[in-house]
Amino acid sequence: MQNACPECAGDLTVFEDAAPWCGRCEWNLDAFAPVDGGWAARAVARLDRRAGFRAGRALVALGESAVSRRATAGFVVLVAVSVLLTAGLLVTAGIGVWLIATGRLLPPILLGGVLIGLAVLLRPRLGRLGHAVDGGWTLPADSAVAALVSRIADATGAPRPHVIVADLRWNASAAVVGLRRTRVLRLGVPLLLALDDQHQVAVIGHELGHLKHDDSLRTLVTMPARTVFGRLAQYTTLPPGDAVDRGLEGVLALAYSAVQLVMGTLSWLFWTLHLGLHLIGAAEQRRAEIHADLIAARAAGHRAALESLDVLALASRLS
Known part of the structure; x- marks a missing residue:
């Protein structure tokens, strides 16, 4: 096993079953030990960890802007999507209530119940103190x-x-x-x-x-x-x-x-x-x-x- 980094010739760090990496130039720092499971699970885990590593590097590069309390574009997008989804859930529940209240036949009443149940299942959770x-x-x-x-x-x-x-x-x-x-x-x-x-x-x-x-x-x-x-x-x-x-x-x-x-x-x-x-x-x-x-x-x-x-x-x- 080589003891010098192939990129900068610095000393490599080895920890148990982890792949060796260089603390000076961060060579091979995005390599991870394989996870259990099929090829799909391993591929998802590998992509997820490498994405996290790249995100960490990008975050360091942001410098002082990383600690800004201003709303980011991503946060604004999430809030906008949440507002639209919440409105959609309310409309879905409202249609369900209307179908049950005005329906005279079983099919529209059942459909109304399904819509109300779907809105309940997808609702935001506030959490419970007991949990x-x-x-x-x-x-x-x-x-x-x-x-x-x-x-x-x-x-x-x-x-x-x-x-x-x-x-x-x-x-x-x-x-x-x-x-x-x-x-x-x-x-x-x-x-x-x-x-x-x-x-x-x-x-x-x-x-x-x-x-x-x-x-x-x-x-x-x-x-x-x-x-x-x-x-x-x-x-x-x-x-x-x-x-x-x-x-x-x-x-x-x-x-x-x-x-x-x-x-x-x-x-x-x-x-x-x-x-x-x-x-x-x-x-x-x-x-x-x-x-x-x-x-x-x-x-x-x-x-x-x-x-x-x-x-x-x-x-x-x-x-």
């Missing part, structure tokens, strides 16, 4: 962790969470859920135990940064654009197997094959739209993470913020 705390333990307001969170929130100007939940995951997250917009902070006990005091401040500061910059609100107003087409792709995907696998013959086999063709095409189109909208919003999501990282650095210092990212990068191997 947000599921699988964890709510910490009392007078606990040491709650006191630490309050101190970090006061130091960074971030709002205090209404609920703090501890669980057994190697992760931490923040969300605003429900009609009352309850702020929930989840902290994984294994992750906190793996960090020293200053790194804990950095991780908590990062999550509070999401609350400070209203990332949940920005997510909510773009949710229809990011979820409707994905759900439609899921609902139009038929179970694997063809007519022969289901023991169909003759006209039934031909009809089922036709349904598969139509539904498969629709599912592919919906999935393509879903992927495209997520690609449009990717820059906005990366900016949200940068803003949260800046709050982490403000709370714990730049060195602690960077070192905590190293621990988080190893979380999948430690869990």
